[in-house]
Amino acid sequence: MTVRLLTRPDELHARFHGQSEAQPAYVELGLKDGILLASYDAVVGQGVEAEVYHGIDRRWSIPVLTQDAANRLLDDLAPLAQRVLDGSDVVWDGNNWVGRVVTEDAEAAYDEITERCEGIEDHDGNEDLLSVWSTDSIGDLWDAEEAGVTAQSTDEELDRIEERLTEEFRDGQGLAFVVIEGLDDYLKQLRDDLAAQDD
Structure with a gap:
């Protein structure tokens, strides 16, 4: 597995011209390429990339964090992400390549990543927020x-x-x-x- 750390202080922030809100941020684990990263959603609206739709790239929503906070989060999640990778497959379902979490340990690790990302406090006063x-x-x-x-x-x-x-x-x-x-x-x-x- 490769952890791709942020290299710029504002890397998780993007607001496209004509949009009233900044793009949502997320942590992503690629079940095929084994890359764990944090980024912002480059798609405006409700659409998602095919790899996300088919579960090959798994995403967890997070607030827009500072570079240091996001990198700490990625480092903390890395052992859990490795467990998810160890118990996952990318398979052909007859129509598309899809990602599946197949072992109980991988599912438990997946759920813990979800809890940690959902548990980040998104309010004024949290110094981890950009x-x-x-x-x-x-x-x-x-x-x-x-x-x-x-x-x-x-x-x-x-x-x-x-x-x-x-x-x-x-x-x-x-x-x-x-x-x-x-x-x-x-x-x-x-x-x-x-x-x-x-x-």
């Missing part, structure tokens, strides 16, 4: 001068400004890491407004 803010929730935002945005700012420069402002906000809140949804669009709007004034 702190996600929106530009609407912050209140008074930076104006163009405070942010350092000009009509000539490139996208790369705006990326650096976004990183700096996020760090300032994070330090001001006393948090280890934050995500500010919509900050990139806000900075681009500041630039576009300045460019329009110049025209």
